Amino acid sequence: MTETSTSRQEALSQYGGVSLAGTGASSGTGTLRVHSGGISWRAKETARTVDIDKENLLSLRWIRGARGMQLVCVLRGDNTNRFEGFREQDFEVVNESCKEKLSLEVKRAPQPIKGWNWGDAELRGRALIFHSAEGVDAFDVPLEEVSQVQMPSSSEVALEFHVDDTAAKTDECLVELRLYVHNESHAADLYKGILKSAESSFTGESLINFVDMPLLVPRGRYEVDLYPNHLKLHGKSFDYKILYTAVTRMFLLPKPDEAHITFVVSLDPPVRQGNTLYPHLVFQFQKDEEVDAEFALTENELKSRYPNLVGVSGGATWEVFSKILRELTKKPLHSPISFKSHRGQSAVRTALGANDGYLFFLENCMFFVNKPPTYIRFEDVEMIEFKRMDLERRFDLQITLSSGHSLLFSNIDRPEFDNIYTFLEEKRLPMSTIKEAFKRQRTPAEQQDDNLDDEDDEQEEEEEDEDFDPNKKIEESDDEGEAGSTQDKSESAESAEEEEEEEEEEEGD
CATH class of the missing domain: 2.30.29.30 (Pleckstrin-homology domain (PH domain)/Phosphotyrosine-binding domain (PTB))
Known part of the structure; x- marks a missing residue:
């Protein structure tokens, strides 16, 4: 050749x-x-x-x-x-x-061309094959691309797919597929078969298990299994499998009530529940709750594979769980350090829209919990404005981001203003007005008027107390009751005498 x-x-x-x-x-x-x-x-x-x-x-x-x-x-x-x-x-x-x-x-290979959307679903190896009503293969789904399998109802099987992290923002990707199976037993068998095949992409054995873990977002109590490369959440209605590569950062936030610790896990891509996306998992722990969990590893295996986790399995639940997850994910764990409110806490109480919660001030960001969990990086802040400063007890904090989106945190206690302003000023964040412009100084005349109004109110209350004498009414009612009872006794005696006279007359006759 x-x-x-x-x-x-x-x-x-x-x-x-x-x-x-x-x-x-x-x-x-x-x-x-x-x-x-x-x-x-x-x-x-x-x-x-x-x-x-x-x-x-x-x-x-x-x-x-x-x-x-x-x-x-x-x-x-x-x-x-x-x-x-x-x-x-x-x-x-x-x-x-x-x-x-x-x-x-x-x-x-023959292909259906009529566009019918019903047929038969078959598991063939590690693929789901959908046969059209014409008897030919309509499409197939590689099960290694399935991230979640749910049964929204007894006759539905919902498949959610891994998000392609290499896709461009303008690309359209299939994220969910739902199959309706009229036979409930067939639907259950199909669900179990898909679940078993989809599990193959999550390899390894569970290292440690935590039961009855409280989540605020998505709400519910879940059993959490930590694996070498992913974590699994098993709830009453939904299950989630999350690769550690999807974890971007974590936050450990002590709530001002001094009774709870909030632990936030940020995800990219987020987990999905129907049409709702959850970019943050929000755990809430009792501060004094303790756990004594055991690793499914021998002492030598634990020392060789995870030397930083030796002796970490016992203690406060929030501390044990956060340390283990931090070691497995190798992602940063953020906590408030320098900011203190006027009560000495790491957050202030406020509301985002109609949702009441806490705004935490960290070293390079702000975070609002519980709903919706909102992460605000300092580098994304375009402008900060203090609103409604004419009110005596409350004020609002409006944050405009570089994307043009604006967040309004309302009803913050007025004593928190000095600490918030000082902290944001130290972080060199852009603010629209200087501090002195927001201080509301009350003149001596205003204070004197307030004192006079208070004295008038006290005097009116004393006069009302003198006019109102409940004991007097009680005595009058008692006298009336005694008079009424005496009259009733005399009337009953007269009626008794009349009856005796009538009886004597009848006997005489």
Whole structure:
């Protein structure tokens, strides 16, 4: 074979403008090459590559996709890889290349074209296959991409998918799929099968277990299992599995009531419950509550794998849980340090909209709990304004962010103003007005008028007390009662005498 013919065959075995379908679609287009060792794909703009060994290939299918024709590679272990972006006329060339290099024929797979949305769901290996009413495969879902499986009702199965962290903000990604199964027993079997397969992406055994953990957001009590690479929340109605890579930061916030500790776990991407997203998990612990949990590891294993967790399993629940999660996630844990309210606390009571809560001032951010948990970075603050300073007992704090969004924290106690202003001034945050402009000084004349009004009110109260004599009324009512009872006794005696006289007359007759 000449060098020219060899290079021509190599060119015919390479296909440009091909992208990886599924969660890898955001990697962009690349080049797919069919060679004697298998199939390789390399992205053009990123360093992502996919290599499929010839020994792992079971079959090849040709179907129509969203961005042209797709080459579906069915692998051992019930896995699949999809490459899309081919043209219809590329089929003959791709088929010849696969026959020559891989000894496999590319088969055209039938597809439903009527648009019916009912059929049968089947678990085939690690994929969920949906058959249309025509009896052909409508679509399939790789179960390793499923993050949560729920049953909103006895006849519904809801699948939530991992968020593709490589996707651009303008990309549209499938986040949830719901299947209605008219037979409740079949729905339960389908749910259990999907749940078992989806669990495979969360490997490892539970290191430690915490029961009856109180969460404010999402609200409920959950059993928490901590694994080497993820945590699992098991509640009465919902379960969540969260990879540690999704944890961005954590906050340990002591509430001013001195009885509770709030522990916040920030997530990106957030967990989903229906149409509601939860970017923060908010735990609330009793300050004096203690736990004595045990690691599912021997002492030597614990020392070798997690030396910082030796002796951490017993003590205050909030302290044990936060230390373990901090060690497993390797993410920062923030707490208030320098700010103190006029009562010596780390937060002030306020309201965000119609929700009452606490605003904590930390070294590089502010955080509002409980609902909605709101994280405000100092670097995102555009302007801070103090509102309603003419009131004597309350004022409002309005924070405008660089995004243009504005947050209004209302009904803050007036004595908190000095501490808040001093703290924000030390952090060099932009504020619209100087401190003295907000101080409301009362003149001596105003104070004298207030004292006179107080004296008048006290005098009126004393006069009202003199006019009102409850004992007098009670005595009068008692006299009336005694007179009434005497009259009743005399009347009853007269009636008795008349009855006796009538009886004597009857006897005489």
